[in-house]
Amino acid sequence: MDMLVQHLQAALEQKNEAPLYQVLADTFASFINSGELEEGLKLPTSRSLASSIGIHRNTVNKVYEELNNRGLVKSVVGSGTFVNAPQKLREPPALQGTSAIPWNSLVSSIATAEPLTRYHRLNRYVGEGDYINLSRMHPSNELIPSELIRKCTDTVIRENGPAVFGYGSAQGLAELRQLISVELHRAGIPADKDSIIITTGSQQALDLVARLLCNPGDTILMEEHSYTGAINAFTSIGATIRPMPCDEDGPLLSALESVQPGSAKALYLMPSCSNPTGRTISLERRKELLEWSTRKGVPIIEDDYGADLDDESSPRAIRGLDANIIYLGTFSKKLAPALRVGFIISPVDLVSRLISLKQAMDLGTSLLQQYVLAEFIKRGYLRSHLRKIQPVYHNRRMKLAETLEKHLPAETRLRVPDSGVLLWLQLPAGLNSEDLFREALDYGVLVSPGSFHSVSPLASSGIRLTFCAEDETRLEEGGINLCKAIESLLHRAQSFTNTNRSAPLDGV
């Protein structure tokens, strides 16, 4: 016990940011867990321990309360506080080693589909170092209002207690759906709360819609380069993805005309800031696409993941023009991915089926996170936050574009859209996007190769760049280093071609 008192005093002197009682409880706990204070030992009264180590008695009481919460002491009324040492670990038995289960023949065909393996294939090249991240599409740390989210969480739990910790409805918290409805109204998208279904991020919204619409073998229309998560979701349900030819303003009407009614389950689109190419479809083309959809009976799935990330320069969402659009939204990009809250605005006819499927998939999105987000929106924090990040993203786009335009070799072509969070870099014919991905890693830069976002499992010569995750200084540095990587790759490709003209570049 004397040893403990000495350690507690030492802990007091080294005290850091954590509350005093936590620091002392940690020291105390390590003595109990190591067995130095044995089971059943009576602890000194708080008064006596307080005077031994020279702190207030109330603090010792808080330490004992914390130890009680951790199950390390037990109070017995009228006799005092006793050590309640943890049980010793029971050693698990040695397990049978070799497998009699033929796993390879048991795995489903979707689980082995090529698109699902892309992430792993690329990610294993990425080391632990400090890369300048031109790939990651979520906000950099200084743009995540963690302190405000903490406050909202604290209020929500204090005011509601255990009620926010149960299962919610599979459709989602009504109050949150109502608040989202008002936000959508503000953006010119009419959607009442009954047509909104809350999902665990918009990735799950995609998975949900894929399962709602597709039997294995059904066809989904997409652009040739599209969101890898959408490719995965439709692949996971066994759908066939048919790429549609596009111009700079989205899918070509002439190509869509050849689609027979009943031959495709939907057209999947990101009308604003398409991932990965960054192109935004004009209002006129949006109206033409809508007319095509209505005439052919092929619905449009509108993924508006980047909504509100720039000012009002984007055309109105297609869902703002027609109530039969399946619209997907998310708070991952405009607020914080870890909330895992996205949503679907559903055509009336599909709502109850989407809810049943959502129930089957995860019983509903975290009620706590939904309450926290509702509090965040209700207080007006969201709108204020968006007004803060919009100019930051605008300036970053300008900085990255300027840097690249200054340093890029003439053989490349850069597309800088007026809005959104993506730039698209077209490499010279013959240069492979995954080769550049690996080369850029050596220059300390992370980029997203077009092959990762390609509907066809073909090599792609495009690179997706984003500026979400880095500040202007690092964007400039990253842009310069990326250009060096491209020069280096070009140089190697040219000298290779000069010495061995018959071999394909992919063999380099």
Add this chain to the structure above:
Amino acid sequence: MDMLVQHLQAALEQKNEAPLYQVLADTFASFINSGELEEGLKLPTSRSLASSIGIHRNTVNKVYEELNNRGLVKSVVGSGTFVNAPQKLREPPALQGTSAIPWNSLVSSIATAEPLTRYHRLNRYVGEGDYINLSRMHPSNELIPSELIRKCTDTVIRENGPAVFGYGSAQGLAELRQLISVELHRAGIPADKDSIIITTGSQQALDLVARLLCNPGDTILMEEHSYTGAINAFTSIGATIRPMPCDEDGPLLSALESVQPGSAKALYLMPSCSNPTGRTISLERRKELLEWSTRKGVPIIEDDYGADLDDESSPRAIRGLDANIIYLGTFSKKLAPALRVGFIISPVDLVSRLISLKQAMDLGTSLLQQYVLAEFIKRGYLRSHLRKIQPVYHNRRMKLAETLEKHLPAETRLRVPDSGVLLWLQLPAGLNSEDLFREALDYGVLVSPGSFHSVSPLASSGIRLTFCAEDETRLEEGGINLCKAIESLLHRAQSFTNTNRSAPLDGV
């Protein structure tokens, strides 16, 4: 402005639990939002406003800071604080009314499968009233340690800031997997952190495993009554569920012998406290099932949702005997559903494919919630919490069982297992579980009809009862009322049979 000061003073007098600055900020905000304080209006200095309403200047500064967070005021250095009124709503256009999209022909066959509609079919009978809930399997409010979770959340966000708000790895937070590994070790289940995959509740774990193993049309073996969420998950992937005959100790080996190698993808089991019947399989039968699985090459999916809810009376998990078991765990029942954290212990051969599928489904479980749970376990709160709830559940089981045994009509048969959180009530032949479900609602009691958990879409004469959600007093009251409902239904059925012997009971 004078009006505002009066309202602020009035708010001061009616002050409730919320912090002072929040109350004042709310009042202030309503003045700005309503337009009573117009755009650009200069606000009084904090010193002057503080003296007008008689509070400390620091509080007024906090009010202004909060209004700034909400985006309702703007500070201009050297000139003061100004109202920054919110933009007016832009009216969305009227939307096209009627649908040209043939939704019914577009919906997938799984989305219309019968099991997925059960929840809705039953739930529409349930009104808003205060039912005694013998159906809900999550902890009652007094058993959810919301204050401790709040503390952990607060610490985690304060100490890590924005870092906990990003996307995590699809496999899950390594620290949390390590902590779960230690907890499993304690329960005699060896599992290193690399074999663990974190999921959004164990419902998603089921969905994930179903997609990993099943092509549409593949066969999954289950008991005749099984977890409705498992039935949904396998239905959603288009699998065929084949019910296995059982005795009181689980699936019959004689029946399993007829399963040909390669003809089934897995046997899904809840060895401890099977949902809905409550039966726990003996250690001997567990070993026989394992031997069968190894010999036939048909894997076992072990759903251990109720682990740690009672003391050590259950036999060791089958995953404690063999590393080829696919094991599913969850923190929804033992801690709080809204954390939405479950996990899979995967055989080595399946880990990377499960991670790829998980990535495709939702990009990973909320990083924040994983950090919070890790903190909760690390502090020792979880073990202490479990020691607290185990005797409570034990006493509730006794109370509900005693009450029912005293009041049940002789025609029924009640099964009270030694462990777990479920009782199973067998109604007399001819009584339908959904009829009793509806009758019990009239008596203010919610129960879960066997038909909800039945693999075959047949009427069931069993009722699942749980005591998780109610205290002993309400359990007694609920038990008595349930018995009255059964008497009433029996009475009606008998008088109906007496007057019209030829009609089936289902027609009542």
